[in-house]
Amino acid sequence: METASRCSQNEHLVIIGNGMACHRLLEALVKHPQRPRRITVVGEEPVPAYNRILLSPLLAGELAPEALTLQDASWYADNNITLTLGDRVTSIDRERRLLITHRGDTLSYDRLVIATGSRPTLPAVPGITLDGVHTFRDLRDADALEAIAQQGGNAVVIGGGLLGLEAAEGLRKRGGSALTVSVLQRSERLMNRQLDTTAAQLLEATLRERGITIETGASLAALEDNGHGQVQSVTLSDGRKLAADSVIVAAGITPNAELGQQSGLMYDRAIVVDGHLTTSDDHIYALGECCQFEQHTYGLVEPIWRQVEVLAAVLCGEHPAAYQEAPTATKLKVSGVSLFAFGPTEPAAKHEELRYQDPETGDYCRLLLHQGRLIGAVLYGDTRHGPWYFEQALAATDLTACRHLLLFGATDAQTALDNHLDNPLDTLSSPLSLTREAA
The missing domain is CATH 3.50.50.60 (FAD/NAD(P)-binding domain)
Known part of the structure; x- marks a missing residue:
C-alpha cells in the first residue's frame, strides 16, 4: 500500500469525520504552502470540532462548554474549507470516487481521508439497551x-x-x-x-x-x-x-471502521493502513482511532498526532518518513490526582527495578530499566519528573552513570549524566540499593 502518485494542489480533498484527528490535520494543512486548495469536511455532530479530552473537567464543572471549542465555523471559511455538519457519509463509490451522505447528497473526491474515530464498546449483557x-x-x-x-x-x-x-x-x-x-x-x-x-x-x-x-x-x-x-x-x-x-x-472503544469495510478496503479490527496512512486504495487514507497499523489500534492522542504529521506531508506532495510506533505516556485527568505512567506495568526477570515510596506524602515512584536504559515508569503524587523519564526512554539513553540518582528526579540525574558524558572515564558509584523504600 504505497501512495501511487504525488498529490496535487488542484485535487479535491474530502475528510470524513470532524473530530480531533481531523482538526489537527486541517491545522497542519493550512500552514503548508502546497496544501490542497479544495478541502471539504463532513462531520456527523452538529458543532465544529472540539477537544474531547476536556469532557471530564467539563462534566466536573471546572470548564465552560466554549472552552472545548477548537475553532469556530468562521475559521473553516477563512481557510477555504467547506464544512458540512450534522450529516454522515453512508457509502463510498471507489470506482467513481463518489460519496453518498445520509441526507442523500453526492460528493466527489480526488483524495479521501477517513477519520471517523471510534465509539464506546457496550458489554453484551441483558439490559444494556435500557433507558438510563x-x-x-x-x-x-x-x-x-x-x-x-x-x-x-x-x-x-x-x-x-x-x-x-x-x-x-x-x-x-x-x-x-x-x-x-x-x-x-x-x-x-x-x-x-x-x-x-x-x-x-x-x-x-x-x-x-x-x-x-x-x-x-x-x-x-x-x-x-x-x-x-x-x-x-x-x-x-x-x-x-x-x-x-x-x-x-x-x-473500551470500537473503531468506526465499517465505512471502509463496506467499501472493500483492507480491514482487520479497523481500516488497515501502511506507514503513510494509505489504505489498500491509493486514493484513500485512514487516520486515528478508525485505522490499524501493524496490528495496533488507537485510543490516545499522542500516536494520532504523529500520524497527522505524516499524512499532512503526504497530502501536500511530500515524501515523509513513514509513521512508526513509539511508547505513549498516560496521565489521569482528575483534579487533585497526579499520575504519570508508561511502559510495562510489572517487571520481568530481565528488568532492574528502582522503587521509592513515601507513606507520609503518598508519593510513589517505580522505574524499570533494561541494560541501563529506562523502559517504564509509574509515578503517583509527585509527577514533576515524569516527562524527563519519558524523554530518556524515547531516546534510549544509557542511564548507567546516573542510575543511583534516578529516584531523586531529573535535576540531579541529568547533571550526573552530563558530567559523565563530559568525563566518560569517571565512574559514579553509590551505596544506594536497587530498591529504596522511604522510612
Whole structure:
C-alpha cells in the first residue's frame, strides 16, 4: 500500500469525520504552502470540532462548554474549507470516487481521508439497551451525565480505566452528596493496563476517600429493568446487586471502521493502513482511532498526532518518513490526582527495578530499566519528573552513570549524566540499593 502518485494542489480533498484527528490535520494543512486548495469536511455532530479530552473537567464543572471549542465555523471559511455538519457519509463509490451522505447528497473526491474515530464498546449483557444507560464520548453524553448528577440517586460506572475514573470523579464532583457513585472494574486493580499494584492501590484509596465506591474483580452479568424500561440495578457475576438509577459504560472503544469495510478496503479490527496512512486504495487514507497499523489500534492522542504529521506531508506532495510506533505516556485527568505512567506495568526477570515510596506524602515512584536504559515508569503524587523519564526512554539513553540518582528526579540525574558524558572515564558509584523504600 504505497501512495501511487504525488498529490496535487488542484485535487479535491474530502475528510470524513470532524473530530480531533481531523482538526489537527486541517491545522497542519493550512500552514503548508502546497496544501490542497479544495478541502471539504463532513462531520456527523452538529458543532465544529472540539477537544474531547476536556469532557471530564467539563462534566466536573471546572470548564465552560466554549472552552472545548477548537475553532469556530468562521475559521473553516477563512481557510477555504467547506464544512458540512450534522450529516454522515453512508457509502463510498471507489470506482467513481463518489460519496453518498445520509441526507442523500453526492460528493466527489480526488483524495479521501477517513477519520471517523471510534465509539464506546457496550458489554453484551441483558439490559444494556435500557433507558438510563449512557456512554461518555461526546458533548451530548456530557450533557446527559450532568443531568444525572443534578438528579442525584445511584450512578454506576462500568470500567475502571482512564475514561471510567474521569467520568466517576466528574459525576461525584458535580453531584455532591445527592449522588452515590460506584465504579465496577473487571480486573483486580484500577487502570491495570497502565499501573502497577502499588500505584493502583494508592489511586483506589484516594478515590474511596472522596466517596467513590470501588468494586474491583467485579464482572457485570446483567442490568435489571424496573418494569418500565428503565434500569434500576446491576447484577454482578457473583450474584450481588447494586442499585443503579443510571449506568455509564466506559469499558473500551470500537473503531468506526465499517465505512471502509463496506467499501472493500483492507480491514482487520479497523481500516488497515501502511506507514503513510494509505489504505489498500491509493486514493484513500485512514487516520486515528478508525485505522490499524501493524496490528495496533488507537485510543490516545499522542500516536494520532504523529500520524497527522505524516499524512499532512503526504497530502501536500511530500515524501515523509513513514509513521512508526513509539511508547505513549498516560496521565489521569482528575483534579487533585497526579499520575504519570508508561511502559510495562510489572517487571520481568530481565528488568532492574528502582522503587521509592513515601507513606507520609503518598508519593510513589517505580522505574524499570533494561541494560541501563529506562523502559517504564509509574509515578503517583509527585509527577514533576515524569516527562524527563519519558524523554530518556524515547531516546534510549544509557542511564548507567546516573542510575543511583534516578529516584531523586531529573535535576540531579541529568547533571550526573552530563558530567559523565563530559568525563566518560569517571565512574559514579553509590551505596544506594536497587530498591529504596522511604522510612
